[in-house]
Amino acid sequence: MAKTFRAWDVDQEWLLPPSVHDFVPAGHAAHLIRDLVRETLDLQAIMDAYPEERGQPPYHPAMMTALLLYAYSRGIYASRRIAVACEERVDVMAVTGLQRPDFRTISDFRKRHLEALGALFVQVLTWCREAGLVKLGHVALDGSRIKANASKHKAMSYGRMVQAEAALAAEVARWLAAAEAADAADDAALGADRRGDELPEWVADKARRLAKIRAAKAALEAAAREQAAADGDPVAAEPAPPPRRGRPPMSPPGTPADQAQRNFTDPDSRILKTKDGFIQGYNAQAAVDGAQQIIVAHGLSNGNDQDQLSPLLDAIQSHTGRQPKEISADAGYCSEANLEVLEGRGIRGYVATGRQRHGQAAATGRGRQQGPRVRAMRQRLGRGGFRSRYRFRKQIVEPVFGQIKQARGFRQFLLRGLTAVRHEWALVCTAHNLAKLTRALA
DSSP: OOOOOOOOOTTOOOSSOOOGGGTSOTTOHHHHHHHHHHHTOOOHHHHTTOOSOOSSOOOOHHHHHHHHHHHHHTTOOSHHHHHHHHHHOHHHHHHHTTOOOOHHHHHHHHHHTHHHHHHHHHHHHHHHHHTTOOOOSEEEEEEEEEEOSSOGGGEEEHHHHHHHHHHHHHHHHHHHHHHHHHHHHHHHHHOTTSOOOSOOHHHHHHHHHHHHHHHHHHHHHHHHHHHHHHTTOTTOSSOOOOOSSSOOOSSOTTSOOTTOEEESSOTTOEEEEETTEEEEEEEEEEEEETTTOOEEEEEEESSOSGGGHHHHHHHHHHHHSSOOSEEEEOGGGOOHHHHHHHHHHTOEEEEOOSOOOTTOSSOOOOOSOOSHHHHHHHHHHHHHGGGOGGGHHHHHTHHHHHIIIIISOOOBOSSOSHHHHHHHHHHHHHHHHHHHHHHHHO
16 A cells, blocks of 8 residues: 655746745744844844945844853854854854854854943843843842863973063073074075075974963062962062071962962962862853843852852842842852941851762851851851751852753853953853743743
C-alpha cells in the first residue's frame, strides 16, 4: 500500500515575498525585543553619533541595537557568532529584517556605542517596573567571578619583575654591545654607504619585553605608594627602612609585595579565587529583586565584595527612586561599616556573618569581622533559624548568575579594561532583564 507524503520541493519559487513577521510565531521574543527597541527605546545618545551623511549609509542604529540585545538575551555574544546567526537563524532574521551586517560592523558598533548601550539598562528596568515585575520588597546581593579576556599566565609578580628586569637589562646591554660591534664590522666590510645600523629583531623583542616589565613594575610601585599614603604613612613616596625592633615587614611602606601581580594583556584584571581555583578576571555584582529575579542594580570591580554594598544601594536608589525594604547578602558583604549603612538607610538587613555549614539554618559562623552590629546580625540570623529571611538569597540572586553563566553561556568577558568591561556587564544585565520581560509579556 503506497504511502503519501507532503511535497518537499526546495526549488519551488515563492509567488509572494515572505514577511519577517511570519518567520517565528506571534509573541516570540524576537518580535517583542525588536518592537520594544523600535518603538519605545530612546536611542538619542546613539543617534547623535551620526552627525552628517557621508559615504555608504550605515545600518540603522535601532536595528543594530535590537540585534545586540536579542543576541545577548539568547546567549550569543561574539560578533562572529552574531554575524553567522544573521545568515542562519530565522529568529535573528526577524529582528534584522533579513539584513546581514558582517562581524566587523557588529564589533565596531558595539565598541563605538558601548557606553550608550550599557546605559540602556535603566530604560529596560523602567519597562520591567511598569510591567509589575519589580517590587523592591526583598533584594538579594551577590558577586560572581568572571574570567577576563586575558590569561593568568600572562601575569608576573613584582618579585619576578625585579629579577627579570635586571637579567633582561644585562642581556639587552650585551646584545646591544654585540650589535654595535657587528655594525662596525659591517661598515668596515661593506662600506659606509651601506645600511647596517638596524638592530636585529631578536634584540628589539627583548627590549620591548624589558620596557613592558618596567612599565608594569612602575605601575605596581605607584599603586603601593598611593596605598601607603592612604594608610597615613608619613613617608609614602620613598621606601622606609625596616624598624630596628620586632619582625621586619614583608615589604617596606610604599613598596609592592613580592606576590603583587600585574597582567600584561589586561592590567585592570586581577587573580581571583573561585571554587574551581584561581582565574584572571573581574568581580561582577548584581542586586536582584525578589519578585521576578529582575536585576535592579549592577556593578563590577577587580576586588572583593565588601566595598560594593553602598554603590549597589546608591544604584538602586538612582534607578528606581526607592530603597528596598530588605537586603540579603553573603558574608563577603559583612562589615561594621556596611551594617551601619543599612541601619542608616532604614533597610532591614540579613547579611551572613560567616560560613554556612551543612545543616545550619543560616551563615552565622564566626568570621574575622567583629563588632556590635555584626554580633547583633549574628543573633538575628540565629533567631530566625531555618525560617530566616536570609534563605531567600539563594533562591533570588544565585539562580540569576546561573541563568547568565550556565543557561546563556556568559563565562568570559570579550572586552578589556575596567571601564569597557563595566559597560559590557551592564549590557549582559540588560539582556537578562529583557529576557525576563519578554517571557512575562508573551
